[in-house]
Amino acid sequence: MLTSNDKKNELLLGIDGGGTKCKAIIMNKDNEILGTGISGPGNPLHGFEQATNSITESAKLALEDAGLSHIKLDELVAGVGLAGVNLPVLLEKMLSWQHPFKSMHLATDLLIACLGAHNGNDGAVMISGTGSCGFSCIDGKHGIVGAHGFPHGDKSSGAWFGLQAVKQVLLSLDGLVPQTAMTPLLLAKLNCEDDTGLVEVVATQKATFYAQQANLVFDAAEQGDAVALSIVAEGAEYINDMAKTLAAKKPPRMSMLGGLTARLKAWLGEDIRLMLEAPIEPPEVGAVLFARQQQGKQQDKSAVKKSA
């Protein structure tokens, strides 16, 4: 068995912290995944304390899963990709975190997703999960489409689909738009009888709650429900437009990922579907690839220093 000392320079921690959960992996130098851990929300926008707790917790769970509980967090080099840190104020906050790792390389969740999807190479990704966005990484230049958050942005995300459904169902219960099958479907799913009951359930709910209602919209659309079809068409049109904006930058590869991918893809334009290639690795592996890149840059710098 390797001792703590033998291992400490070989192990990398990869973190993918999103609005719903935080995923961690432990990888060895041969890029083998030794263990994984999942904890609560990792987006610092919804709470710095919660995000940093989730990161630490998921890292410990990943070590445990790898049978490496004797390794301490301060022996790990961490690549950490987080939702929200595209905002300068949150990036600063996270960089000021007294983190428990040996070193921490911080990136957006978008960059690590893109690095993972294209195994560290250039490319573009579209993401639709709880939130939505587009991202490209070409010749070291990053481009972002969306990634604005909910409810003011994140069109065609799970949260957006869920909110559109709730809005339309409430209007239909007032008789202001026609009622379709989606109205009783949503009321039944949320165990409500009328608009007052529905409002009690949804009042003050956040993106994650609304994202949990997104599949119902696709279920209804697949059954031909007119309101659901119109919501899905509007969402798909946004992703089509996003894909065209990203494609204009000529990425070598383009992928789509996030929890809604399987359902949304079928509704995209055929030209868009043909552009999409399967992601090679998940974002948490992208986080490890990012940490390796950053370590490489640091070593390059110290090599330059020594030769100077």
Next chain:
Amino acid sequence: MLTSNDKKNELLLGIDGGGTKCKAIIMNKDNEILGTGISGPGNPLHGFEQATNSITESAKLALEDAGLSHIKLDELVAGVGLAGVNLPVLLEKMLSWQHPFKSMHLATDLLIACLGAHNGNDGAVMISGTGSCGFSCIDGKHGIVGAHGFPHGDKSSGAWFGLQAVKQVLLSLDGLVPQTAMTPLLLAKLNCEDDTGLVEVVATQKATFYAQQANLVFDAAEQGDAVALSIVAEGAEYINDMAKTLAAKKPPRMSMLGGLTARLKAWLGEDIRLMLEAPIEPPEVGAVLFARQQQGKQQDKSAVKKSA
């Protein structure tokens, strides 16, 4: 000068508690307003503690304004109209409040607005302020359209107009919809330079913040801005539909009120504008009228008891 004892049976407190502020008036038996007070948000959905503090605070300010600081709250009969208490769970919570008044008659903000607008008589109202809704009170029967809250409902409210503006401006900054004059107008108003700056300002903002951006949409629409015109047209169409739904119940009078009324009215259908009559009294007077009605009912009941 009247003593505290002489006054206590003559004075009524009227409270109109909304999402942005809580207004109180003190009225004497001749329906003269002796004093007014304004405090913070009074909608218990956004905090029971805050709402009850706002109610108490505004009442004290109204007494002070009337030069009646020597009168105690437990000498006042209060009519209290609150946003949010159309939800049974919030109604129960407010009814369980150990309020400081002699007695409290609790109603929705909609009912007191309607009673005020028609001076205690039957009628219907449409409200567009921070939130939006329609309400009718005819032969003792209440009808509600909307009043669902933000962001899932409250179409054509101040918050809705502001959110639509932010959404469209963010899409325009990504190049996914055309940029119009509204984009630089909103960025300048919120002191931002780009989409990242705008997202930092709007992230986690609530209805009241968005409602503060509504006038900018109307300003832009009046200048012929295409995006603003399309937002205003969609909002006005919703109010037109709401008016038709209410008119179908044949209310003797219909009024529109709330902070956006003056701006929205100009964009409504002519048939709708012709239906609208000016509100006679404000909602806080409606709250006093409600308290009087409830006291009357109680006296009727005790009269029945005595004669029985």
